Amino acid sequence: MRIAHVRKSMNAFGIAALLVWYAGPVAGQTTAPTGGRATVQPAATSGAPDAAGAGGDLQSAAPMQPLERIVSLHLRNVPLNDALREINKQARLGLTYTPRVVPVNKRVTIEQDSITAGEALDSVLRGTGTKAIVTKAGTVALVRGERRSERVDSAAGVVMGRVADAADDRPLAGAIVTVEGTELRAVTTDSGWYGIPKVPAGMRTLVVRFLGYQSAKQPVLVVDNQATRTDFALRMAMSRLQETVTTATGPQRRVELGNDITVIDADSIVATQPVTSVTSLLEGRVPGLSVLHSSGAPGDPSRLRLRGLGSILRSNDPIIVVDGIRIYSEQSSDRSNNLAQTGFTTPSPIDQIDPSSIETIEVLKGPSAATLYGQDAANGVIVITTRKGREGPPRWTMSATRGVTTMPGRYPVGYFGWGHKLADNSPILCAVRDPTCAQDSLSRFQLLNDPDLTVLGHGERTALTAGVSGGSATLTYSVTGNFSDEMGLIRLPDVEAARYMHLRGTAPPGWMRHPQRYTTWGAATRLGAQLGSKADVSLTAMFQRGSQRRSSLEHQLDGLMGTYFNRATGQYYVANPGSFYGYDINDQLLSDYFRRVEDVATTFTNGVNATWRPRSWLTASADAGLQLLNRDDESLLPPGMPTSFVGDTVGSIGIGYGQSLMRTINVRTTASAPLPHGFHFRVALGANYTNTSTRDLSITGRGLSPGTSAISGARDIDRPAQGAFDITSFGWYVEPSISHDRFWLSTGLRIDGGSTFGTQVKLPSFPKLSASYLISDEPFFPFKRIFNTLRLRVAYGQAGTWPGPADRLRLFQQQSRYIGSTSVNTLELQSVGNTHLKPERSKELEGGFDADILGDRLSVSLTGYRKTRYDALMSLPVPASVYGGGSILKNVGVIRNTGLELSLDVQPVRTDAVTMSTRLHLSRNRNRVLSLAKDIGRFCTSGSSSGCVAAGYPLLGVWARPIVGYADANGNGVITADEVLVADSLAFMGEQLPSYETSLHTSLSFFRSAVTVSGSFAYQDGLTQTSYAAGNNVIFSQGLNDPGAPLGAQAAAVATPLTSYGAIQTVSTLRFTSLAIAYNVAPSMARRLGARSLSIALQGTNLGLWTDYRGKDPNVSATATGNGVVDRNALPTPRTWQIRVSASY
């Protein structure tokens, strides 16, 4: 209606064209590309063209594609006619013009590489009064510009111009330009152009606002019957609401979504920060994400937890999507361990992706955002988009990194009370309360801090990356390659190497001296093809190979931490964890470092995405992909090793082969249509199919022939173990949404089927609803001076977590057992089964706001959420009176996570000389088990998900019998066991995930980014840790050995046999996580070196730790499988210093 009205009042051809632009975005015109530059003047400033056939076609002037083709010109003082021919030749413009309009003999000079045809024409035609226009046929015509003014409404002038990104001159489509004090406004086209007709003459002020950018104002003198050009270069604001994010139904602007989605610009972070893996890329950059490290060994996995724990039994791992394709993402299953039955962990699947191949990572934190991703998306979704090629000549990037790793800080000391027996004066370890001896001296020791005896040395890391990208208008490409090699810091002490040499007559092999090594290499390719104007296809192919090596030396850390070395006798006193007050005396430092463990993982990921836009209102797309992950694991104990256990000297080998195959097919279609009164309707329909299949096989053998390292060389073959896992799901969804200028409302429903549901279960459905309101764009919004942008949002959604493939079944197992001397087959109950099993259902409500404040120097994003997991699957302990115990899986629990997430981006200093920016993330999560099934009280689990579950308390909390009192009744300064009172019942000690997490990233940029300094800190509080060292090494504790130990420490030590209370601690930690100092070589100097850009950086990680934890490092404690957190003295995270050189060509 608005179009018709305006047309009536406009008879000037150019003005009509302007209005077509104005109407363009409303009608969903999307044919003009958004990338590149477009400097051709709008038709509104052109008069009627002289070129034949151009006249009535100007309503189609919006497609600017020909003028955005890239040309390179080196013409000096040539006739304009020659220049135009050259431009026409390179850009294939179908250029038409007449010498009557164009001064063809005018001499022009142009020397430019890689500019658009529009810019080239703009340059050579400057001062001729001639402009270029695009005809309906897609050709370009040159017309005289002056005529336009004759046809402009004489009552007012026209204001027009271009709005672009200040950083890269990228045109900004959809920006709103208003004439201050009037109702006049325009929206920029895909090429960034705007035009406002009928602007009253005189001094006016133009205001441009664009979501995600700082608004800008400019005065303009509007002249009657003339067009005045005013261009804007907008600086990006920090909230970035205009960003396009990938959703299950396709790309959408962030502002349209009611969820908080964290977008990580991986490309720029990897270029400037010390990033070694996808996990390190995510850590500290996503509010609400907890990263739990299993160890500091190179390549070792970490667990990712978004917005707390929701499931006790099923995976709490988020799912991972790469370019629309699901990939295997289990970080906490049994397969996280080495398949060769060794007890070692293996690298996480998410870290099989090369960080340098990633463009962006989007983190959907819960069901409200992840509903349409399917029944197992309740733990969140990590959406990875790999690097895309850009139109243009090949652009090469390379980087080389070399670094060293060390163990920061010192291990806590132990105490050794040296004394003599009262009976015969023989020397003995004498605890203060031992009545049979008298203490003579007290030694403080820590073998791991002793440079002669420690197994902690230094490691090294080398990494190389290279990439090339580019392409044409129809085909783009990006290829990246990577290689990294890291040697861990565990080493064999010289004293043990000498002993090995003495016993074996040869030096220990290299892998024994430096067992930890992690090598990765791979390549990733993404091709994009434009198939005509209505379709495009992209192909992703990734290959990655990782090889991790470990040895049993690493397992010695625990024992070494509790080992006292008597230099006088050469004897080692080793705490015996099996008996709290026991110890062994050895004449050797290490009992075992002879087993070598390797994991080789090879990943192929292939995907294809096709998008077809048959109509402007209809888009259909499909993804198909396949990911194959092959594991080849081995554990080898060579024969003849000087182990303390005779049975091991024959050698043994374990091999494990595993394969996971993930198949994905997604189809979706999106249709949109305008509604009356400015509303807009959009509906998305889609379906997806995923199938996960894993196959594992492992065999162990003992008794190896010397020199043999194959299972075929083993004398005794143990029973092989086979594992298989198949899960298929299929679901479809519908997502209708409606929007109105500044308001977006979206609903959705997903219905799923799964192969793991009980036979009695109906198909589950998952609804969603979200709303987003850009209230700061409302005319009535009263705080425009404070808020540049204020967006309110709320979202609700559900998602599920599926049961395991055989969880629903009552299973029996056949065993071969001896009854007397006869072997018989027995049939025994393996699991009770449950035919009513259904997926866990998570419901999440989140709400919050995003705001740019104080002239865009401060950006705030606050999100509150309440995520409730219903029907939580719990492996309930079956009472032992039923078949001896065991467990049964039931949908019984209700678990809630509530929390707040705050992101602050501040730019306190923003000058040409210095720019300072700081990003602060705060998150707080509160986890509670709201209820369990009727008649189920508190129960505790063991193994990899150890902890207790009780209504009203956090899931898998830490419980213990507390020390309720102690008193030195006899006043001798020594607390004995009968002076400590330990409660009879368990009490809650704390939860296994931190309650508060904060990260701070600060960056200082000097001299227009010539030098940048950035650092980051992380703070955690509320993690409750159980230190195995405190329990296992209690014999060497201060409480038992130091007469001056505080009574509390004494009480904890003597009560250790009764309770783990003394080993439990709720800790807070502040970590200086990274520092990067980069020098960007001046472009002129870089060019002299043959590069487009060149930078050198010094980067460090894990540079400081301040904590009240009595152990070594409370943040390296995750068990490889399950959800348990316990400090078993795994290797802490090392400190890294590295130098990185990057260049682009």
Next chain:
Amino acid sequence: MRAVAQVWLRAFAGAALLGLGVMACSPERVVGNAKLPPDIPDPTAVQTPAGAVSAYHGALAHFHSAFGGEGSDFVSASGILADELQVEQIGVPIGVFGTNMRLDSRTMPEVLNPGFNERGDAYGSVYAALQKVRGQVAMARGLLTHYAPDSLQALSGHLYVLEGYAEIFLADLYCSGIPLSTVDFDGDYTLRAGSSTSDVYRLAVTLFDSAITLAADSARIVNVARVGKARALLALAEYDQAAQAVAEVPDDFRYAVSYVNRPGSRSFAYFGPGVARPYPVADREGENGLDYISSHDPRTAATPIAATTYDGRPIYFPNKYATTGDSPIVLASGIEARLIEAEVALQSGDAGWLTTLNALRTDGTYDTQPDAQDSTSVDTLWHAGSGGTAGLAPLADPGTPAARLDLLFRERAFWLFLTGHRQGDMRRLIRNYGIEPGRVYPTGPYPGGAGHYGTDVTAPIVGESSNPYFHGCSSRSA
């Protein structure tokens, strides 16, 4: 307006068309019938005669393991709590509350601490093992009833025997208030509240009665059921019925549970590579333990092994069982039947009690293994009427009722040494004969200077926290 409507209609029509296409692929249709992963056995395959027999074998295997098998077994756990076995560690000082030390020192809290210091004393795992026998028996009996021919129904009698003994063991070792939940062979399970000690013995009596009925064709099964029934009746202090139950059990009857030197099939006596904590024979444990070693009685002879305790004390292993773990352990025998008769006679004032005891000592021979390190299987058979056991002279009447009782129970302890009887006997002394617990169980300082013996005479029940009908032990006393 018309243009808007047109676009809208097109959008709707297109979306509806695609929507119908998507919905045609229902999730159920696509996912289809779930195919089990290849490593998961088909649950329906057990519903056959062969499946029923395999389940019966499973019950036998579980009973073997729970009774005296390597790992967690009733014989060693009850022997540790009683005065038969001790907890020692080779080469390191004895500590407090290490593995099975709570059991040995009679200090077993009802609430255990989850986490690293939950060392899993044997009473927890033995309880589970005995309950597993009950569950497996129920499953096997159900499968036999529904899927096996009549010719196999006698196996059910044997299953009743296993269940009866499992319940005796539960009642002997654990506190009053034992839940006897039930498992359906093809359905669900039913949780039960705790049963008193006497109720459990009473239930065992009925199970043995069922066994005697169902396995009437098998003298061996009938006799083991008779001895079991009499054992339960003794515990209930129903002496006459006990004597009546074993009256027809022959002197040389023996039902032994066999073990074989293979992983998972050895007896508790196995001591080989990887076994760090053998349980040596105790001698005068605490202030009240019997002199199993120093008496030099051939029935309880023990030989020191090469290793010693931390402070140099020898560690004795019973000659009765080979350290290879393949010696059989007698579950029920004619000896036990005669001992029951002697006790009943003593109760009734019949002087025949001493005659019966002396007949056992002098009329038959009792073979024991002279060298515990010998790997050959040990024969624990009592050979009735074969001329007496060397070193066992006839007993004289001590004259007083208390001394007679002590003598009778001492004879029981020595004849039935390390067969899982002593704990039940010690409780009976307290419960049925009114002896002070401190006179029966080890007391005083615990070895190694690490505290004192506690006062427990029963083990608490663990692993029932998820049973809403279970509210802890109703009594920890005998």
